[in-house]
Amino acid sequence: MKEIAVIGFGVVGGGVVSLIDENASYIREAVGEDVSVKYILDLRDFPDSPYADRVVHDAEVIFSDPAVSLVVETMGGVHPALEFSSKALACGKHVVTSNKELVAKHGAELMALAKEHGAAYLYEASVGGGIPLIRSMRTSLAGDRIDCVNGILNGTTNYILTRMRDGGISFEEALAEAQELGYAEKNPAADIHGLDAQRKIMILCAVATGYIVDESNVYTETMSKITVADIEAARRLGGAVRLIGSFRREEKGVAISVCPRIVPAGNPLSDINDVYNGMSVASRLTGDVLYYGRGAGRYPTAGAVISDVISALNGSYQRESNRTWEIAPADFVCDFAESRSRVYIRVSDAPRGEILDSASLLLGDLEVPAGTPEGKTEFVTGMLPEKQIAEAIRSLPGTVESVLRFLA
Ligand code: HSE
DSSP states (O other), X not given: OEEEEEEOOSHHHHHHHHHHXXXXXXXXXXXXXXXXXXXXXXXXXXXXXXXXXXXXXXXXXXXXXXXXXXXXXXXXXXXXXXXXXXXXXXXXXXXXXXXHHHHHHHHHHHHHHHHHTTOOEEOGGGSSTTSOXXXXXXXXXXXXXXXXXXXXXXXXXXXXXXXXXXXOOOHHHHHHHHHHTTOSOSSOHHHHTTHHHHHXXXXXXXXXXXXXXXXXXXXXXXXXXXXXXXXXXXXXXTEEEEEEEEEEEETTXXXXXXXXXXXXXXXXXXXXXXXXXXXXXXXXXXXXXEEEEEOSSHHHHHHHHHHHHHHHHSSGGGTSOOOOOEEOOTTSXXXXXXXXXXXXXXXXSSOHHHHHHHHHXXXXXXXOOSOOOTTEEEEEEOSEEHHHHHHHHHHSSSEEEEEXXXXX
């Protein structure tokens, strides 16, 4: 019998505990013996839960019990998840997590600690919920070199953007709807300002390259400034606005960013709607591979956690490509200002001829779409350095209402 503990009895932790019960026979088959949850650590009591007798409030009970071979950390946040995970690994217990913030910020040290103590630190559920992405990148693509990942990594914001397009409603209305449906948190800041997607693209970049970058090196833009006018413009240009987490190996290093982009029709990411996630992973030998599915939610995420529990307990993690991460050196990420983008720009409060003359001088050849609303001027640039685009925006006459990058 393998005994485990679950730290954090919330949406995902609760799903893990109940799935371990419901799927006991196939988990036994996969692990080779029964798996049972011995302790659940939470600040709260759950008197009405069938698992009430397993709830403890002192983490030491778990660390000091040699019968516990694995800890599932589903509490989220950095503290005290970091201290609990470190202590469990130092005691030689495997740790399985869904906590993307912790993996992005401290994954490298936790993996090193796991290796030192002959344990596993596994994190399949930290990106893309139930989508089997990380193990697939680490194992099935291990013989290839992953050069680029573009992903819709946040379900809440994808729901908001889909509703703004299909329902013609504002960002605020779509956010309220997402909150009512339980998709968005009461405080949705990490979702809408791109921090959730930032952590996820940092993790995917590290899985692909072995280097974890600092969050300050990920160019990150909020999607809360997207308007229905932007969504309409994208539609007229033959695309859809999506919040894209992206990393790409370039000549001078890795370009890594999270920002709203116009995804051209024909790119499968433009058709990923509602709370779904999608990731396009491009590798040298295979070309594009697309992953799609439920990127959040109790059971999809709990299922991903359980796949890691099985891998840690039956030892298969040792046979997988299980390299640890290094902290990325200073020159690993290229300067965002030096990277190149093709952008859509909308300007008001100045005569159209004056805006276009000035834009052509500053930005070269422009594409001017049909159907521009009265009183606005719109254009699309060629591929240009970010620095040049930023300087032009400061110099254009009128008011720049919107600047949206295309997904290349
Ligand atoms: N808030 C996240 C999302 C949950 O909306 O995608 C899953 O990480």
